[in-house]
Amino acid sequence: MGYMPLTPFGRTVDAVLLKHQQAAADGSSMLSAVSKWDALRDLAAARKSYGLSDRDLSVLQALLGFLPGKEISPQPGVTVVHPSNRAICERLNGMPSSTMRRHMARLVDAGILIRRDSPNGKRYVRRYQGERVAYGFDLSPLAFRFAEFSDAAEARRAEEARIKQLRETVSLMRRDLLNLALCGAADRPELTVWDQFHDLAHLTARDLRRKLGADDLEALQARLATALTETNNLLEPVCAEDLGTSDTQIEHHYQNSKKDSFESEQTVTAAPAAATESKDETGYAENPAAERPVHSETPPQPPEAPAPSGPSLPLRLVLSACGEICGYADGAIRHWNDLLRAADTVRPMMGISATVWEDAKTAMGTAEAATVVAAMLERFSEIRSPSGYLRHLSAKAVSGRFTSAPMVLALTRRGAAA
Template identity: 30%
Template sequence: MAFQHSSAALSLRDGLALSADTAKQPERHIVIDLLRQAAPLLGLKAPVITTLDAMLSCLPPQRTHHTVFASNATLSFRRNGISDRTIRRHVALLMELGLLNRNDSPNRKRFMRTNAREGTALRFGFDLAPLFNRLSEIAHLAAEAVRDAEQIAYLKSRIRALASKQLAEHPEDPLPHAVLKTLRRKLTIKELEALLQTLDQAVIETQIDVLDEPQHTAETTDLADSNGQNVRHHHKSTKEHIDKKHPVSALSVNDIVVACSEVAEFSLRPIRTEGDVIAHARTMAPMVGIDATTYERAVSTLDPMRAALAVWIVVKFHERVRSAGAYFRAITSGARSEGFDPYSLIRRLCGTAAQAWA
């Protein structure tokens, strides 16, 4: 009977059952990637994340709970032999951060007892439900941490360029030496901005580009045919610009939710407006491996709504895509971007969903 129950057909299982190999639950490597990106804001260290990864590896692929029953010996083996004391310390930190609940049995063993008559179960172990419940919040923190890291890298590069320029012009000036020495430390954005104010920024002012400028090239006067490849490049940009201005969508937000119902289930609030569609896409993007830089490039190449729909489509077909980030780049700014029309695809998906319900 136990074997028959565990291998029952999907149509006979509880609708709330979660599966690691379906779109209803992010895969383990995605959860770990989000935690690694959000680690600076969550206060997590790499060893603790690795211990959490070992716990996630003990969860079965299809389950109705998130409780880990593995012993400390099993976790130690999967963590390459760390001590019980280290595991206990990591568990305590995860509990403090609200990512794990510890349900101990009277004898400190980890196991489950079921009551078939009442349909209930007692589970004693490490409950990772808080982690899965906070995935949306962690995704926001991951995106924020990536933006902070990019800003820090930009400020460091700018400060280093300014200091090097001043040092070349005034070798006897002690300020550039002190600034370059300070950059060796781990600095926050505020500290870097304060350090930037101490330097003469006029020396590289002409090197700073505004990233939005390429978008306006489509509005300039067309060049003559004799300019060769450049004119073909601008002609293509003009065509894309016209398509962005006049999208033939005829789609409602409800159509999007119906076509990608699995994606909408991840949202913590109802999807009612286009703003909700875009906001949910920004939350889901890092959860499937689409980094902030790639997403912003898609927004500038297409428009916010088309880029958001691309994320919804990638998440819906996540099982069929080997690399979500690479596929997203391909359909938004790569080889497949020419024939990619998210509105048409959503309309087809909506029609398929309607036939399924008929």
């Protein structure tokens, strides 16, 4: 081309356009051709850095389809395509011409394209003695700015990976906070802070529905970290009361400790009684039965637990919050006896031993124990040891420090927020 125009036909010229024109003239002398699809791929990854949309890149992809070959030369004027507006719109599956021109103007403003307009503004190509003269859209910026696009694409991919990791971290912390808040409401219902943690977890879930930046996600992570630290501090006394995580270990330790204490007590009390027995001349007891240990005649009796109270919540409210247990009932659950039979059915499936179940019914009452099993079934995947957890609740019920109301109400709030 004898002369390369700088200004477009019938359009205003600004400093940005002249800057892109100068960069195309200065930065292309020592560069080699690049793959047009690699350039498009990197530009698509970094499009937000240049203020471009996916529709803008669709128009650019249609223009690349008019360029023969797979490579783009960085030399200005060599890679000029000259399709008509109608041909471009056909490649874009019938996009309106006005919409296409608007997207084309964004590509020109971003320096992705350079207009090489003819004297009358038409797009065409002519050949003079083997020299090709074309007027249209110059794609050479894709070649001489390829390194810039690649760096921007890598930075964008790193930022997206960082945001993805932050979202995963925040999501996991939110889940832990919600579960710990529900556990705390059941174990320590006297504290009012569990509702705040519960609300924070649900508000975080609502925020995660939007596209948050790295700064917003880091702020959420800091808030959740503070809440989790406080939650763990509040639950430390509850965790210290738990003797272990295995059902066998918990029951074995409980039985051995009780057995040793009762045997030692019976041995001490039997000693004075044995000393007062009458003996015959040979020194043996007159009554042979007296030679048997006292503790074998009178087996130890466990300490009496306080009388269990009735159900703390209406049956209708329990069933609305704990609907999973209805699938294990023979029919509709209309009375507490129906709920108890369903709990008896699902109890072995949950891994709760018969001894623990009987102790729970004795300590809590049948209706309260059935309510606890129904609530545990709703959170079965979150409970590591159902049998050990029920034994722990039974121990709290013996001392009068447990009621199933917080567990059921927590499930009600979770179901309402879901």
